[in-house]
Amino acid sequence: MAARSRAALAPVLRDIDAVVCDTDGVITDSAKVHAAAWKTAFDTFLAGHPPTDPAQRRPFDSHDDYLRYVDGRSRLDGAAAFLASRGLDPTAETVRAVAADKERLFTERLRERGVDAFEGTLRLVRALRAAGVPVAAASASRHARELLTRAGALDLFTALVDGGEAARLGLAGKPRPDLFLEAARRLGVPPDRAAVVEDALAGVEAGRNGGFALVVGVDRAARPDTRARLLRHGADLVVDDLGELLDQQGADGGGTPR
Missing domain, CATH: 3.40.50.1000 (HAD superfamily/HAD-like)
Structure with missing residues (x-):
């Protein structure tokens, strides 16, 4: 060289x-678009399926939770890791549903705003x-x-x-x-x-x-x-x-x- x-x-x-x-x-x-889509998907799921422990019912944190559990991972791995962190034991079907909701939200925002x-x-x-x-x-x-x-x-x-x-x-x-x-x-x-x-x-x-x-x-x-x-x-x-x-x-x- x-x-x-x-x-x-x-x-x-x-x-x-x-x-x-x-x-x-x-x-x-684009990380902030991913984080926003994950927040909507997770918060919607948690509202309908609140963890047993009240301390774990807080909304998804777009900085800390995103960095710790989903950033850099595949959608399925990220969804499973975050839900497990809230004391939940979701089925594979539930993980796929949350990941699919995130995918839909991300795609919509990507088409609307670009990066x-x-x-x-x-x-x-x-x-x-x-x-x-x-x-x-x-x-x-x-x-x-x-x-x-x-x-x-x-x-x-x-x-x-x-x-x-x-x-x-x-x-x-x-x-x-x-x-x-x-x-x-x-x-x-x-x-x-x-x-x-x-x-x-x-x-x-x-x-x-x-x-x-x-x-x-x-x-x-x-x-x-x-x-x-x-x-x-x-x-x-x-x-x-x-x-x-x-x-x-x-x-x-x-x-x-x-």
Whole structure:
């Protein structure tokens, strides 16, 4: 790789040969749409099926519960994890019904409002491409291709592994590393030479479980508790925006990872 091209990247990325980025919350500003859809679906279910323990009857928290139980997971895994956290033991049919309600709500909001890509992420991906470092997008969501297309970002990525591909290949969900390992395989780079970028606790844990050389956590909320959780679950470093992974001297508008 040309030294001049690598100089645009923060030092932590200069020995990395490939990067795998989660989609929701890392590339596209869609995590809040997912969270809102989950809140409506869960709160509706809890209203009709209140937990036995009054302390567990509180509404779904779009930050804490979303990050802890559903962010980065498949719909079915996320629905089951949250309902279990409220002391419920729902049937597979109930889990599918709640997940389907969330899917309907998310799709409606996506069609109505669309999503944008984070500018800092786009700048970093362009700098990586200029340095000859391939970048893959990965997501447990079946909507990843549509999200990236609507945001005008799909062509920036060498490979995409989404929820549809994960189901077709029988890949286990996060925190298992299967999704990221498949993305790295498609880029032709072993995980110990690649980085994972994630905003979800299950996602950074998956990156660590997969033996990736670098796991970057993204904290869009910029909250101390979120940063600490990401580090605790396996992130090597946490940034508020991926523009921080551009070198201040070598790239326009970059910053220093904290």
